[in-house]
Amino acid sequence: MLTVKTPDEALQIIYDRFAPLDSPAEIVDINSAHSRTLHGDIVAGEYVPGFDRSTVDGYAVIAADTFGSSDAIPAVLTLTGEVLMGTSAELTLTPNSCVAVSTGGDLPDGADAVVMLEHTENYGDGLIGVTSPVSPGNNIIFKGDDVTPGTRILTKGTTLLPHDIGILSALGVVEVSVRPRPIIGVISTGDELIDPAETPNRGQVRDVNTPLLAAQARKYGAEVKSYGIIRDEESALRGAVLRSASECDITLISGGSSAGTRDLTARVIESAGELLFHGIAMKPGKPTILGDIGSKPIWGLPGHPVAAYFVTELFVRPLIARLTGAKLNLRTTTAQISEAISSNHGRAEYIAVILDGNTAHPIRGKSGLIASLAGADGYICIPRDSEGIPKGAEIVVMYFG
Amino acid sequence: MLTVKTPDEALQIIYDRFAPLDSPAEIVDINSAHSRTLHGDIVAGEYVPGFDRSTVDGYAVIAADTFGSSDAIPAVLTLTGEVLMGTSAELTLTPNSCVAVSTGGDLPDGADAVVMLEHTENYGDGLIGVTSPVSPGNNIIFKGDDVTPGTRILTKGTTLLPHDIGILSALGVVEVSVRPRPIIGVISTGDELIDPAETPNRGQVRDVNTPLLAAQARKYGAEVKSYGIIRDEESALRGAVLRSASECDITLISGGSSAGTRDLTARVIESAGELLFHGIAMKPGKPTILGDIGSKPIWGLPGHPVAAYFVTELFVRPLIARLTGAKLNLRTTTAQISEAISSNHGRAEYIAVILDGNTAHPIRGKSGLIASLAGADGYICIPRDSEGIPKGAEIVVMYFG
Numbered sequence: 001m002l003t004v005k006t007p008d009e010a011l012q013i014i015y016d017r018f019a020p021l022d023s024p025a026e027i028v029d030i031n032s033a034h035s036r037t038l039h040g041d042i043v044a045g046e047y048v049p050g051f052d053r054s055t056v057d058g059y060a061v062i063a064a065d066t067f068g069s070s071d072a073i074p075a076v077l078t079l080t081g082e083v084l085m086g087t088s089a090e091l092t093l094t095p096n097s098c099v100a101v102s103t104g105g106d107l108p109d110g111a112d113a114v115v116m117l118e119h120t121e122n123y124g125d126g127l128i129g130v131t132s133p134v135s136p137g138n139n140i141i142f143k144g145d146d147v148t149p150g151t152r153i154l155t156k157g158t159t160l161l162p163h164d165i166g167i168l169s170a171l172g173v174v175e176v177s178v179r180p181r182p183i184i185g186v187i188s189t190g191d192e193l194i195d196p197a198e199t200p201n202r203g204q205v206r207d208v209n210t211p212l213l214a215a216q217a218r219k220y221g222a223e224v225k226s227y228g229i230i231r232d233e234e235s236a237l238r239g240a241v242l243r244s245a246s247e248c249d250i251t252l253i254s255g256g257s258s259a260g261t262r263d264l265t266a267r268v269i270e271s272a273g274e275l276l277f278h279g280i281a282m283k284p285g286k287p288t289i290l291g292d293i294g295s296k297p298i299w300g301l302p303g304h305p306v307a308a309y310f311v312t313e314l315f316v317r318p319l320i321a322r323l324t325g326a327k328l329n330l331r332t333t334t335a336q337i338s339e340a341i342s343s344n345h346g347r348a349e350y351i352a353v354i355l356d357g358n359t360a361h362p363i364r365g366k367s368g369l370i371a372s373l374a375g376a377d378g379y380i381c382i383p384r385d386s387e388g389i390p391k392g393a394e395i396v397v398m399y400f401g
Numbered sequence: 402m403l404t405v406k407t408p409d410e411a412l413q414i415i416y417d418r419f420a421p422l423d424s425p426a427e428i429v430d431i432n433s434a435h436s437r438t439l440h441g442d443i444v445a446g447e448y449v450p451g452f453d454r455s456t457v458d459g460y461a462v463i464a465a466d467t468f469g470s471s472d473a474i475p476a477v478l479t480l481t482g483e484v485l486m487g488t489s490a491e492l493t494l495t496p497n498s499c500v501a502v503s504t505g506g507d508l509p510d511g512a513d514a515v516v517m518l519e520h521t522e523n524y525g526d527g528l529i530g531v532t533s534p535v536s537p538g539n540n541i542i543f544k545g546d547d548v549t550p551g552t553r554i555l556t557k558g559t560t561l562l563p564h565d566i567g568i569l570s571a572l573g574v575v576e577v578s579v580r581p582r583p584i585i586g587v588i589s590t591g592d593e594l595i596d597p598a599e600t601p602n603r604g605q606v607r608d609v610n611t612p613l614l615a616a617q618a619r620k621y622g623a624e625v626k627s628y629g630i631i632r633d634e635e636s637a638l639r640g641a642v643l644r645s646a647s648e649c650d651i652t653l654i655s656g657g658s659s660a661g662t663r664d665l666t667a668r669v670i671e672s673a674g675e676l677l678f679h680g681i682a683m684k685p686g687k688p689t690i691l692g693d694i695g696s697k698p699i700w701g702l703p704g705h706p707v708a709a710y711f712v713t714e715l716f717v718r719p720l721i722a723r724l725t726g727a728k729l730n731l732r733t734t735t736a737q738i739s740e741a742i743s744s745n746h747g748r749a750e751y752i753a754v755i756l757d758g759n760t761a762h763p764i765r766g767k768s769g770l771i772a773s774l775a776g777a778d779g780y781i782c783i784p785r786d787s788e789g790i791p792k793g794a795e796i797v798v799m800y801f802g
Contacts, residue, residue: 044772057660085661145770162613163710166612202489205450333734370568375559400562
């Protein structure tokens with residue numbers, strides 16, 4: 001007998017049962033690598049910067065030559081050349097000489113500091129007066145200050161953000177090995193469902209879950225294969241599920257709302273594989289099924305769109321991260337709840353909220369009323385053992401997606 | 402004489418000077434509409450649900466027929482039929498009768514409540530015992546409970562999230578008018594720059610900013626046109642800028658690091674248009690230029706990648722939102738700073754942080770060292786008039802992107 005699991009137990013089962021996909025890495029250009037998950041660590045192969053660079057516009061000097069200089073008694077140095085941007089400084093600095101250099105420019109050998117232009121005077125005839133002393137190392141970024149060879153810069157499982165793309169390009173990594181996107185098969189089942197483009201007759205409802213779950217799956221980094229609307233008929237559903245289980249990494253069967261459809265989904269999973277759990281102690285989302293067909297996770301999601309949405313956010317998203325080996329980076333904030341929320345009954349309760357500054361307004365709607373989610377920023381969780389939260393209490397808000 | 406602007410002044414100039422693009426709406430399938438910005442309001446054209454639906458598996462009844470029923474004295478009703486999922490209930494309920502109905506099923510005319518299966522007994526011979534009374538409206542979602550025709554469900558400027566895609570499909574909106582993505586032209590300039598795929602000689606550095614800014618621009622909803630690396634030569638830069646200004650909605654010139662390059666960028670903008678400001682009182686990012694060529698915004702960004710990154714996050718992102726008419730939805734959280742940060746000097750200072758639970762670890766690196774941003778989750782701002790923040794202080798963290 002499969003018992004209802006708590007949300008934490010359900011997550012643990014997901015983690016224990018399913019391992020990262022062993023499909024080979026995909027090589028992508030860094031310009032297409034945003035939001036992809038690194039397949040391996042990125043280890044620097046060279047120094048960044050590759051040479052000592054000036055951080056100011058001014059003159060490369062031997063610091064000791066400027067000691068004691070002041071407006072009244074400038075150190076006078078002989079200008080022996082200029083380092084052009086993008087070229088190596090071919091000169092070697094000799095005592096009491098200097099070389100003009102721009103921000104980011106290479107330093108000549110022998111130089112150990114740069115004097116800012118603002119602290120110099122050009123006397124003409126190749127003579128430069130330094131009016132303020134510098135210490136060795138002043139106004140220089142040294143070779144390897146940013147990165148040295150062999151340093152692990154990014155770790156596998158990192159989901160690449162724009163600044164990571166910048167880091168990769170600085171290292172000369174213009175193609176990168178990433179985890180393939182998991183493929184998610186989406187199946188809607190229910191005799192009452194019609195394509196959203198059609199006009200429902202009385203008794204029919206549009207299939208909200210296919211576009212909804214597909215959008216979530218894509219947002220979480222997966223590719224989507226839609227198997228359309230399947231009637232509540234065992235052999236038809238079994239056919240679609242087996243096809244998805246063989247073609248996809250994850251299958252989402254979004255059940256019709258009736259108990260008959262839910263039973264059908266459980267039967268189909270049991271006949272071809274194993275049921276892992278049947279029910280999560282949460283609201284909305286209790287009638288959620290997870291199974292395993294050929295080591296592939298098969299979800300039976302609630303038919304109510306809001307419930308299916310929450311289960312996908314809370315459980316399918318971590319599963320996608322698990323399969324890609326990605327770190328799951330949940331973004332949260334704290335806010336004051338704008339109204340009291342009464343206790344629930346033995347189930348963790350998830351409530352969508354709209355954030356307005358530091359205030360979270362809970363969206364109280366009947367489960368399944370998808371339009372109530374318009375404008376929602378995230379959600380809060382009332383734990384199963386909570387007696388509710390009073391108005392004004394500080395709560396943690398999880399941002400959606 | 403153009404003075405240095407504060408960050409707020411710079412944002413105000415962006416807002417006052419540039420209006421939403423008047424390019425025509427783009428029509429996209431809802432399956433491609435995620436993260437796009439709505440061109441107009443979405444007003445419901447019909448009722449959702451379109452008929453009164455049962456929220457449980459059970460029997461549709463006239464509530465009054467069940468009053469006073471109990472386990473000891475059930476109300477006995479005649480089963481006159483069954484509503485099949487997806488079909489309209491053709492029956493009309495007469496007193497002391499009931500009709501079997503599944504969750505989500507249509508209700509027969511005359512029914513005003515549904516009794517859950519669990520509160521009934523099937524005596525056979527078409528007789529059903531009801532062991533618990535229901536009130537009118539129990540276990541029903543009424544036609545229009547979710548949406549009624551004429552209701553504005555989503556407002557223009559909304560950036561569509563997965564749950565919005567669900568809402569659209571529930572309304573039968575399978576194609577939606579969205580704002581065109583702004584096109585951003587990216588130009589890198591500096592004699593020291595080479596393509597990231599090349600190996601730098603001494604004095605040369607890889608062009609980090611083109612892939613970095615392109616990734617940011619795409620993340621913020623723009624399309625990118627890259628104009629490559631332009632040498633520090635006025636006519637070459639002018640040519641690239643004019644081409645970008647005519648082909649793109651926004652131009653990002655990411656300057657080389659030297660003063661010479663910055664002056665060149667300002668000169669090119671002034672010769673073809675108008676400089677709006679030259680410098681923002683922020684760190685990093687002070688040497689930032691904004692201009693206007695033919696009513697198109699032209700940015701001269703700092704050459705240091707970290708500075709260019711922050712300016713793009715803080716100013717180019719709001720500009721993209723302004724041009725698409727999108728609401729800018731910044732995600733923030735609060736955290737305790739893990740170390741004291743000393744006061745800065747008359748400039749708002751932006752510092753990247755790594756979040757670890759409720760603690761924010763500031764990343765203290767030399768400006769321009771892009772690798773320091775590895776793992777950064779967001780940033781904090783030390784206002785220009787602040788004297789710094791003590792260790793353990795509660796601070797607001799803005800999530801990146």
